[in-house]
Amino acid sequence: MPSFDPLSGGSPLVSGGYPPPFEGRRGLTFSVARPDEAGMRQLSSRLGRFSIVALTVLVASACSVGGRTAAAGHRLIRVNERDFQITVAPTYVPAGDVELVVRNQGPDTHELIIVRSRARLPLRRDGLTVDERALDAVTVASLDGAGPGAVRRKRLHRAPGRYELFCNMAGHFMAGMRGELVVD
Numbered sequence: 001m002p003s004f005d006p007l008s009g010g011s012p013l014v015s016g017g018y019p020p021p022f023e024g025r026r027g028l029t030f031s032v033a034r035p036d037e038a039g040m041r042q043l044s045s046r047l048g049r050f051s052i053v054a055l056t057v058l059v060a061s062a063c064s065v066g067g068r069t070a071a072a073g074h075r076l077i078r079v080n081e082r083d084f085q086i087t088v089a090p091t092y093v094p095a096g097d098v099e100l101v102v103r104n105q106g107p108d109t110h111e112l113i114i115v116r117s118r119a120r121l122p123l124r125r126d127g128l129t130v131d132e133r134a135l136d137a138v139t140v141a142s143l144d145g146a147g148p149g150a151v152r153r154k155r156l157h158r159a160p161g162r163y164e165l166f167c168n169m170a171g172h173f174m175a176g177m178r179g180e181l182v183v184d
């Protein structure tokens with residue numbers, strides 16, 4: 001063991017007084033570390049089980065909410081807008097009546113336009129905004145700009161297909177304000 005530490009060869013202090021306590025400390029470290037590691041493994045597996053249980057509960061409650069909404073005649077789709085993204089939940093719904101709840105989380109004003117999505121939405125000459133006129137035939141809803149904190153509801157009857165939701169305030173679409181909804 002002394003050869004392990006290059007310093008221990010020359011120094012009388014290290015070779016004389018320190019090696020025994022050093023080994024002792026190493027022994028102590030090992031004997032303490034093992035139960036700790038085992039405890040950590042146990043704890044993390046417990047946490048793992050807990051998060052699986054929590055996830056199951058979340059999924060179960062989300063399903064029951066969806067079930068109640070479907071029973072009421074239309075499905076709720078939550079659309080959250082913020083600088084600069086759009087989140088849609090759920091992103092997949094069966095065909096039929098849906099109600100969009102569009103929440104602007106700010107800090108900017110945002111609008112929402114929903115079109116049957118294409119591979120790529122056409123841009124205006126400015127290169128920053130979507131050419132809405134070119135999308136007239138496939139536009140299913142259009143909500144004007146609303147300020148931060150605004151919550152708007154929109155009922156729609158959706159046919160199967162892929163839909164793209166976007167904000168067309170200058171630059172917002174290009175900055176990432178787009179979302180997708182699949183109706184099957």
Ligand SMILES: [Cu+2]
Nearest residue numbers: 110167169172
């Ligand atoms: Cu926007």
